[in-house]
Amino acid sequence: MAVVFQRPHALTDAPFHYCPGCTHGIVHRLVAEVIDELGIEGKTVGVASVGCSVMSYDYFNCDMVQAPHGRAPAVATGLKRARPENVVFTYQGDGDLAAIGTAETVHAATRGENITVIFINNAIYGMTGGQMAPTSLPGQVTQTTPYGRDVKTAGYPIRVCEMLSTLDGVALAQRVTVDCVKNVNIAKKAIRKAFENQIAGRGYSIVEVVSTCPTNWGLTPKEALEWLRNNMLPYYPLGVYKDVAPEGGAK
Amino acid sequence: MPEKVLMKGNEALAEAAIQAGCRHFFGYPITPQTELAAYMSKRMPKVGGTYLQAESEVAAVNMVLGAAAAGVRAMTSSSSPGISLKTEGISYMAGSDLPALIINVQRGGPGLGGIQPSQADYWQATRATGHGDFQILVFAPSTVQEMVNLVSDAFDLADQYRMPAMILADGMLGQMMEPVALPENSGKTLPEKPWSASGHHGERKHNVVNSLYLTPQALESLIRDRFHRYEVIREKEQRAEEYLTEDADVVLVAYGASSRVARSAVEAARENGIKAGLIRPITLWPYPVDAIERAIPTVKAFLSVEMSMGQMVDDVKLAVNGRRPVYFYGRTGGMIPTPNEVLEEIRKIAGGM
Amino acid sequence: MDHLHLILAGFGGQGILFAGKVAAYAGLFDQKEISWLPSYGPEMRGGTANCSVCISNRPIGSPLVVNPNALIVMNRPSLDKFAGAMVPGGVAVVDSALIDKKIDRADVTAYYLPATSMAEEHGLRGLANMILIGKLFRETSFCTEESLWKAIEKCVPARKAEMLGLNKEALRLGMEYQG
Known part of the structure; x- marks a missing residue:
């Protein structure tokens, strides 16, 4: 019988702990498929960051290091500088990357640190139970913005790809989502390119995945995707914000 | 016997680390340890090593964590206020059983304190270089020559017991010059680190370098194991x-x-x-x-x-x-x-x- | 002299630390125990600079000299600060071109020489420090002469080789100064 669908080798058989409708699972799978396709599992080291995805070290089959909150880019820098022949990626959420680890993110990017960054932006803190994230939308109700995010007191959300695209060290800054088959395919191409850039030595590549958190948004999985399309995508437009090798990427 | 030269303590620490096989230094300037970082920035490129001036002490210690996880000898250095920032990373390294060297060239505190020599970080070094139940090895040299000698011992014992080691110096020792005989590069092979996150190359199961244990039983048991190791160290490694x-x-x-x-x-x-x-x-x-x-x-x-x-x-x-x-x-x-x-x-x- | 506890003090830029290093290396070449400890930090930038040098037959305890038995001073604040701390019988060498004050103590021996003007007159600008070291050597024999010459050769970096002769000339001027 022909196998038409199977678990990528780069994923372990540990069952995901993610909530129903959470897009972490899809993104994990895309990363794993890319690792398989590029044949790099044996020399890939992933950095798990604090947040819902911290236990991704149990899901990816490559070597994994768990970093302190926000420090994944620094840990990845150490891993990559120690063994430049390896492929190093971080998998970070919005709190990790754009709040507590903003300095590490900006400086790894501006150094052109030759790493791949997968950035999950779901506009909320998932693991701690639904508090405001740096990317929570104006007016968005969270546990710590019970009357909606008031930009006068809580400030504005950060658009990470736009910000990082101003830095010379960045090779790729692309925002994608995984709400439908078409967008999943685009996301996979972007992730693949972010890994290929590293193999080609092009510098810091970040793929921001606009994601859902049905549990903490208080929506069903289907409603969550609707909410993402209607609220997040207008604020966080999909697209390529920087690409130093528009032709030289995926074949 | 190599010729004795006059070296500042800070520079001697740096050269000794290179002789001990360290090729990865991540730092951030702070008085009175800056000569150490400056020396590394000069020497590392010449020995094929990495010198990286991080954006903060926090980033620097986590770069050390990453390099140590990859299985190489890595170090950072700072002075008191900067060590406070590094304590997060030191706790994570202790919790992940990672060997690394941290140097504290102490100055007066608390707060920004002063820049003159001090030993006011003793409690921090021996009791709480971060949150949680753990110890690190702490060495206290009193001469520039001893600074040199203890660097390689600190790296060796850190590797042997899989834990961070600190050299607790101070502004006087860092700034003063004394005659030193630098060790010739011993050329000894560094220990294998089969636990490292260096890529499994299809030859073993994936390694995970981690300090997160959500079941209390598992965490307690791990910490108890670590404390058994500490008991061995208390028995074998005291020096005075x-x-x-x-x-x-x-x-x-x-x-x-x-x-x-x-x-x-x-x-x-x-x-x-x-x-x-x-x-x-x-x-x-x-x-x-x-x-x-x-x-x-x-x-x-x-x-x-x-x-x-x-x-x-x-x-x-x-x-x-x-x-x-x-x-x-x-x-x-x-x-x-x-x-x-x-x-x-x-x-x-x-x-x- | 059995052990030298030397303080060199002046302004940043006068070569205080370098002069201390030359003295320290001379001790090293005599197979003695030595230490060199600078003042450091913001005060170095244009402010006062000083350094402690110990040369001894025995291991050196505190490298910070509190009560010097030898003193080289190149500005008035340093003379005010350190002259009173000298041990009885100590030797002070004072750059009288920069300091118009005398040391008001009968139990120490002070030598006054206009090192900065001497350096200017001999085309040795910036080398008053070495003139003063030369004078200290003449009056205390804190090291052997052979080691002192060796030390200056060691301390002048290869990329400034042209400075070596000038440094030696300054040392000699100090050694030969009468008064």
Whole structure:
């Protein structure tokens, strides 16, 4: 019988702990498929960051290091500088990357640190139970913005790809989502390119995945995707914000 | 025997680390340790190593964590306020059983404090270089030559026991020059690190370097294992120098810069007919309780001499456990005690016996 | 001299630390125990600079000299700060071109020489420090002469080789100064 669908080798058989409708699972799978396709599992080291995805070290089959909150880019820098022949990626959420680890993110990017960054932006803190994230939308109700995010007191959300695209060290800054088959395919191409850039030595590549958190948004999985399309995508437009090798990427 | 050269303590630490096989240094400038980073920035490119000036001490220590996880010898250095920032990473490294070297060239605190030499980070180094139940190895050199010697020992023991090691120096030792004979690169092969996240190359299961354990039973059991290792270290790795202690009535206990002052005071006391001696801890963790124990039968009193308001004196008291009086003399805020001040304390104690 | 506890003090830029290093290396070449400890930090930038040098037959305790038995001073604040701390019988060498004050103590020996003007007159600008070291050597023999010449050769970096002769000339000037 022909196998038409199977678990990528780069994923372990540990069952995901993610909530129903959470897009972490899809993104994990895309990363794993890319690792398989590029044949790099044996020399890939992933950095798990604090947040819902911290236990991704149990899901990816490559070597994994768990970093302190926000420090994944620094840990990845150490891993990559120690063994430049390896492929190093971080998998970070919005709190990790754009709040507590903003300095590490900006400086790894501006150094052109030759790493791949997968950035999950779901506009909320998932693991701690639904508090405001740096990317929570104006007016968005969270546990710590019970009357909606008031930009006068809580400030504005950060658009990470736009910000990082101003830095010379960045090779790729692309925002994608995984709400439908078409967008999943685009996301996979972007992730693949972010890994290929590293193999080609092009510098810091970040793929921001606009994601859902049905549990903490208080929506069903289907409603969550609707909410993402209607609220997040207008604020966080999909697209390529920087690409130093528009032709030289995926074949 | 290599020719002796004059080197600043900070530069000697850096060169010694390179000789010990360290090729990855991540730092951030702070007085009075900056010469160490500057030396590394000059030397590392010439030996095919990495020098990286991080955006903060926090980033630097986490780069060390990453490099250590990849299985190489990595280090960072800073001074007191910067070490506070590094404590997060040190705790994570201890919790992930990662070996690395951290150097603290202490200055006066708390807060921004001052920039003159101090030993006020003793509690931090030996009790709490971060949150959680853990210890790190702590070495306290008192000469530039000893700084050189302890660097390779610190790396070796950190690797052997899979834990972070610290060299607790101070502004005086970092800034002063003394003659040193640098070790020739021993060329010894560094230990294999089969646990490292260096890529499994299809030859083994994936390695995970991690400090997260959500089930309390698992975490407790892991920590208990680690503490069994600490017990072995307490038994095997204590180091201290005992100077004129055999017949001493008053034994001073001092490490690092203050031990140099204490030694001068002991000699002056002997010239004045007072039988004084010195125990100089070389490891601060594990604390050299055996050396204290050896002195107890003959000694009448102990005097801890520190450049702090009295931190190590706690460990002296724990070791003495009430069997002899333990006195303290210290200067703080960047002040260095003089031998005469210490001699005066010795006189007072000897006079009261 | 059995042990030298030297303080060199002046303004940043006068070569105080360098002069201390030359003295320290001379001790090293004599197979003595030595230490060199600078003042450091913001005060170095244009402010006062000083350094402690110990040369001894025995291991050196505190490298911080509190009561010097030898003193080289190149500005008035340093003379005010350190002259009173000298041990009885100590030797002070004072750059009288920069300091118009005398040391008001009968129990120390002070030598006054206008090192900065001497350096200017001999085309040795910036080398008053070496003139003063030369004078200290002449009056105390804190090291052997052979080691002192060796030390200056060691301390002048190869990329400034042209400075070596000038440094030696300055040392000689100090050694030969009468008064």
